[in-house]
Amino acid sequence: MTTLLELNHISTTVNAGTPNERTILKDLNLTVEQGEFITLLGTNGAGKSTLLNVINGSLRPSHGQVVVDQHPVTKLPEAKRAKYIAQVFQDPKLGTAPRMTVAENLLLAAKRGQRRSLIPRRLNAHLDEFKQLTSQLPNGLSDRLTTAAGELSGGQRQTLSFLMATMTKPQLLLLDEHTAALDPNTSHQLMTLTDQVVTQQELTCIMITHQIKDALKYGNRIIILNQGQIVLDVKGTDRSDLSEADLLQYFEA
Ligand SMILES: Nc1ncnc2c1ncn2[C@@H]1O[C@H](COP(=O)(O)OP(=O)(O)OP(=O)(O)O)[C@@H](O)[C@H]1O
Numbered sequence: 201m202t203t204l205l206e207l208n209h210i211s212t213t214v215n216a217g218t219p220n221e222r223t224i225l226k227d228l229n230l231t232v233e234q235g236e237f238i239t240l241l242g243t244n245g246a247g248k249s250t251l252l253n254v255i256n257g258s259l260r261p262s263h264g265q266v267v268v269d270q271h272p273v274t275k276l277p278e279a280k281r282a283k284y285i286a287q288v289f290q291d292p293k294l295g296t297a298p299r300m301t302v303a304e305n306l307l308l309a310a311k312r313g314q315r316r317s318l319i320p321r322r323l324n325a326h327l328d329e330f331k332q333l334t335s336q337l338p339n340g341l342s343d344r345l346t347t348a349a350g351e352l353s354g355g356q357r358q359t360l361s362f363l364m365a366t367m368t369k370p371q372l373l374l375l376d377e378h379t380a381a382l383d384p385n386t387s388h389q390l391m392t393l394t395d396q397v398v399t400q401q402e403l404t405c406i407m408i409t410h411q412i413k414d415a416l417k418y419g420n421r422i423i424i425l426n427q428g429q430i431v432l433d434v435k436g437t438d439r440s441d442l443s444e445a446d447l448l449q450y451f452e453a
Pocket residue numbers: 214215222224242243244245246247248249250251
């Protein structure tokens with residue numbers, strides 16, 4: 201087993217020194233091995249998104265260290281961590297450029313880290329490849345390659361965000377309730393696609409969900425966060441033995 205992510209003694213305090221000072225994550229430690237697909241549960245306000253923000257670099261922890269693939273990244277800004285980490289958010293509007301077409305968005309994602317001036321000339325060369333890439337996907341995305349991303353339905357746009365996040369095989373994929381804003385059918389389709397991609401490409405993934413059924417059905421490790429601390433962390437046979445009732449106990453008042 202190779203360790204991909206280490207969080208060592210992470211604490212995050214917001215509004216420090218004011219009457220609204222509040223510690224969200226409290227001396228949190230977590231080690232994630234390569235290929236783990238973690239489903240992350242917890243009540244509203246438990247600190248799940250804050251945890252992903254500390255990992256993706258949009259929030260600097262007050263204490264502690266973040267290590268990705270043996271690189272200490274605690275002080276590395278979000279843009280530089282994009283080399284290792286991709287994220288899909290709950291809001292379909294995040295993660296895609298609304299005025300660019302689907303194909304242009306895909307090209308941007310495919311060329312992550314390269315000079316943007318190279319992009320327009322090469323777009324046509326990639327159209328067939330993008331058609332093929334999207335042909336198996338739900339929501340008819342392959343017929344919308346020349347449509348501006350801002351004109352897509354929420355489900356199409358979220359499928360595009362997911363594809364953009366995964367097409368260059370990130371070392372770590374973060375999913376923050378990425379199917380929560382979609383209708384039940386579209387949400388199920390994107391969840392099925394997520395499971396296929398993460399499993400087949402053996403991606404390391406942390407997925408926040410409020411759906412206990414999904415937390416049990418997908419992934420190979422379950423973590424529950426409560427008031428900024430990990431209160432359950434199970435994998436292997438212990439995880440297989442868990443029932444919905446076992447997990448629900450953590451949500452009782
Ligand atoms: N920058 C901030 N300033 C002040 N409070 C914050 C900040 N960021 C988060 N919080 C608070 O910290 C707590 C944890 O927020 P977070 O979004 O991480 O929770 P969550 O577990 O993702 O919740 P949800 O399930 O509702 O999305 C919440 O009470 C939130 O209001």
